Structure formats: C-alpha cells, structure tokens
Amino acid sequence: xxxxxxPIVANSQQVSVSSMKETTxxxxxxxxxxxxxxxxxALVKVQVVDDIADIEGNIMGDIVNKxxxxxxYMAKGSKSMKIHLKNYLPVEVVFSKYxxxxxKSNRVYQxxxxxxxxxxxxxxxxxxxKDMSYILCKIVSVKGGYISFKQDEIxxxxxxxxxxxxKIKYVSGAVKKF
Numbered sequence: 001x002x003x004x005x006x007p008i009v010a011n012s013q014q015v016s017v018s019s020m021k022e023t024t025x026x027x028x029x030x031x032x033x034x035x036x037x038x039x040x041x042a043l044v045k046v047q048v049v050d051d052i053a054d055i056e057g058n059i060m061g062d063i064v065n066k067x068x069x070x071x072x073y074m075a076k077g078s079k080s081m082k083i084h085l086k087n088y089l090p091v092e093v094v095f096s097k098y099x100x101x102x103x104k105s106n107r108v109y110q111x112x113x114x115x116x117x118x119x120x121x122x123x124x125x126x127x128x129x130k131d132m133s134y135i136l137c138k139i140v141s142v143k144g145g146y147i148s149f150k151q152d153e154i155x156x157x158x159x160x161x162x163x164x165x166x167k168i169k170y171v172s173g174a175v176k177k178f
Contacts, residue, residue, distance in 0.1 A: 017093055017112070045070070047068055057081035058075035
C-alpha cells in the first residue's frame with residue numbers, strides 16, 4: 001500500500017498573556033518616573049523571551065531592558081497596552097481581563113508572556129492511498145529497492161518500496177500515481 005505525507009499545521013507564531021498581576025512592591029525612588037501631569041507612573045514588568053520593539057499605550061520614556069524582563073513605565077489610569085515583539089506578532093493586553101481596572105500610581109505590575117511557536121513547516125503524516133486518486137511528488141532518489149519522494153513545502157522524504165508502486169508517470173519533474 002502506497003503511503004504519502006500531508007501538511008498538518010500551518011505556519012504560525014503567537015504570544016499570549018500567561019498572567020498579569022499587581023505586586024505588593026513599590027517603585028524605589030531612583031527608579032521612579034513621572035507622567036506629563038507630574039504624577040508617579042506605574043511600572044509594568046514584562047517577562048518575555050524576546051526583544052520588545054515597541055509598546056503602544058501611555059508609555060513614559062524608553063523601555064528598560066533587564067534581560068528577559070522589560071520595564072515599561074505607564075501613566076496612572078492606563079487600561080491597556082499593545083506590545084510589539086521582535087520575532088512574534090503583537091499582543092494586546094487589556095488589564096480588566098486580569099481584574100485590574102486601571103494602573104495605580106507608584107505600583108508595580110507583572111506580566112508574563114508565553115511565546116508559542118507552532119512548527120514553521122508542516123509535519124509528515126502517513127495516509128493510506130486507497131482513497132486518493134493521485135499524488136504529486138518529486139523523486140529524490142532510487143536506491144536499495146526504494147523510491148524516495150518529496151512533496152513541495154513539506155519537510156521530509158517518503159521512501160516507498162519499488163514493488164509497492166503500481167503505476168508511476170513522470171510529469172515535468174513530478175511523479176503522478178494513477
């Protein structure tokens with residue numbers, strides 16, 4: 001029985017908010033910033049294994065890089081932020097989803113982002129060919145009694161014993177099974 005491989009997963013990379021909470025910490029005097037009204041900012045510590053390219057929202061000043069933790073100072077009363085990461089799609093954080101109506105002055109908040117990388121390339125899967133009329137593949141090699149095929153945009157090579165291939169027609173660089 002001839003078997004083939006099919007794409008299973010689409011390309012995707014996404015980040016989700018694992019948690020957000022208000023800590024019991026206050027911002028030490030040397031680390032404090034003020035907003036345009038002269039009020040002390042809230043400090044949002046974002047933990048993520050990636051670089052933050054930008055943050056949209058009521059951000060005061062530059063983002064401070066502390067390794068996997070990035071510090072963003074936000075004006076009190078802020079209700080959301082959108083984090084643009086270097087290697088992932090942006091993630092929007094709406095504070096009310098985490099039981100925080102708005103940020104308080106001189107308080108520290110912690111956000112943990114979970115980066116989920118779904119495989120960039122489709123996976124191989126074995127499927128019985130009895131329900132399929134044909135497949136298009138490229139011949140990679142013929143040796144040791146096996147024909148090796150490769151289907152475009154799929155990682156891996158399918159080896160099929162020559163005796164199990166019933167009818168193969170070579171069509172402009174591809175194999176067509178009838």
